[in-house]
Amino acid sequence: MPISKLGRPFFALAVLAALIALPPVADAMGQPALTSMAARILIYGIAAASLNIVLGYGGMVSFGHAAFFGVGGYVVGILYAHHASGDPLFGFIPGSNQLLVTLPAAILVSGLAALVIGALSLRTSGVQFIMITLAFAQMLFFLFVSLKTYGGDDGLIIRRANEAPWLNMRDKQTVYYVCLAIAVAFFALLWRFVNSRFANVLMGLRQSERRMAAIGLPAYRYKLAAFVISGMGAGLAGALMANFLRFASPDMLHWTKSGELMVMVILGGVGTLFGPLAGAAVYIILESVLASWTEYWQLGVGIILLFVVLYTHGGVQALALRLAGRRP
Amino acid sequence: MTAPILAVRGLVKRFGGLLATDSVDLEVLPGQIHALIGPNGAGKTTLIAQLSGELRPDGGSIDLDGQTIDALPASARVARGLARSFQITCLLSDYSVRDNVAIAVQVRQGHSFHFLRNVRRDEGLRSEAETRLAAAGLAERADEIVANLSHGERKQLELVVALATKPRILLLDEPMAGLGHAESQQMIATLRELKNEVAMLLVEHDMDAVFQLADRISVLVYGRIIASGSADEIREHPEVRKAYLGDGDAAC
């Protein structure tokens, strides 16, 4: 491990302090864009860390997590649209622009979506699982494209970020601090989670499903639970993103978004607690640096990704060792 | 007469045209070691797979302690008290020796839908795992990653993990395979001591071990049990001598 065990909490606190100080510092430096970049990193970090629950800890290669990210975003968007128009959704669900309502709703709905997709997809494994998660995500993508009421192809504009008690959510910096607070809470929970009994069997399933059956573990329900939790996390991230961008669109569910989330996970280190957050930072910084040079920035991303996968072995071999947390 | 802990009746498994398990009847009594021998390809591992629930038989029934377990998946059979060890060891290779045992204890204790408490700091799991490892002479290796264990140590750990599920019957798939002489002797001693706690169905090629341990021996050839009896009866059985014990290449 690059940072000693004692050093790690210290390092995390230092990063947190920097993130808290960032908005005023960025303003003072005349670089307010840094704040919104950091917000995007935090949000994608939550999404990638959620994906990492199934991908890294559970060994299930889901290629459809953008679906849950997008569903989370659309829950915020659709509730806002109904709030603005005053018509209840399906005739009985009132719209809302309250963050304390929309975030739980987004988590719930994306969890339900993950429950249905996971229940079907987890009937298979391996390469079928990859194809099926991708296909179901594409199905939801087409669903939102066809929902003309909610903007169809063009997406759904959310005129104002959700309101929260005592906070002025029209202020971009406040939105940033809300994202930061939620990210801190999310990663604190995740830290407890990865050391729990549940994560213990989840990691066991990744190493050998056969062994876990032989000690009496019914695998399916644990994998499904992990998939649902992971989908809920991605939905939370999507809801935050919709608030941050004040926009939800089918792009959030596009299959390349699923790919991007996977790339963030692998760049930061599969199966590590903060790896996906670091990976999100690397990806977004890389994206903006490359994009400032050339409009073909994805070419650079592709080449770097190929190199990382083929040559660093940061991929999966190192993952196993790192997960055990005992060897460098 | 005591009721059998495991009773197999008329078990049949086909792979395409091949009859891998041909109307097998088999009983294991409490406190007994029942050995299953037979040449390679006789269908021993296929039989174990059906008993443990990894493979679905095409016919016949399996009773555990008088109740049918035919419809139960592998994991539910473990909860009923049927555990197995693997011929080619199948352990959680990124985990430490202790964690491999502790996770078996954890699963035995009930569902694992606990999301927040730290499992590595759970004294109950830790101490039971360490007690079991100490009993097997693996206490010093508790912190070692399984990937770093020797073959003999893995075989021992297989047994410890299986026992951690508190089985009433153990299916042992070649526990001596690949062990040196001293390690085999140690394994034989361990199994003999265990006999009073847990009944065993022992699949083994090491004839020394089989004749030292088994209360009863069944001989499986081409998916059929051609003979069943005490060690002495089996030694003298003409068909067995011809099919299996007879000199030649069949034994290994």
Add this chain to the structure above:
Amino acid sequence: MTLFLEQLLNGLQFGVMLFLMAAGLTLIFGIMGIINLAHGSIYMVGAYAGALVITETDSFLLGIPAALVVAAIVGILMEVTVIRRLYRRDHLDQVLATFAIILILNQAITILFGRQPLFAAMPAGLGGSIELLPGLIYPVYRLAIIVVGLSVAAGLYLLINRTRIGMLVRAGSTNRDMVRALGVDIRMLYTIVFGLGALLAGLAGLMAGPILAVQVGMGEQILITTFVVVVIGGVGSIKGAFYASLIIGVVDTLLRAYLPGLLRQFMVGSEADALGAGVSSMGIYLLMALVLLARPKGLFVADS
């Protein structure tokens, strides 16, 4: 009725295109254990090579070798430089590496040929229509696609069931180690299989040229539909890929053709069109969900 038959033929035509893609994908997975997301990129490369040569030379005939050769070369290069390193890796590495190839090829094509879609001209002589049945007039080119696709299917059947390579392919898809034990140069076999898959994808791309816009992103669109085919047919099964391709091709086409009309009988026109378009584009995925409920391993793979 003739309209229905026409749609059925359209479905068949889409189905054989899917089969050309699915056959390669499922072979490559069955034999090499590789999930290749970049299979769609080879399709795109074939389409571009074909469309460019056809446009430059005004000859569809010259476009055929161009598309096939370029697709096969790109496929073999891909195998030798990247895929070969992935055989012993897990699926996650395979997905990410081939995802990277998609990004690279898409950008490379954009840099070389821009974002404007290309259109390839119909081959001379196949541009018209033909009266198949009284009242059923159908474009000759689309019929030609069906004929080519079915011929390729028949050829693959013979190749796999009657030749030595086919024997190795069959053996390899059930037991990789056995083929290795036979002393076959497994690397060579892999390269051949990958090249064959690339060739089929290139052929599909070439034939798509005159009826679809040739543009970046076309590969991923068909790739995901192909995944649905492979899942429904059963991973590794060419026969399954064949039937599933035709099922998906026909179901998708008929849904798109008839669902909006059906819905219009119950609701307002514009809403019916929107909902119809949405549901019909989701149709094949819902079909996949149903198949998964009944037979998780696919329709044409025996459950063990």
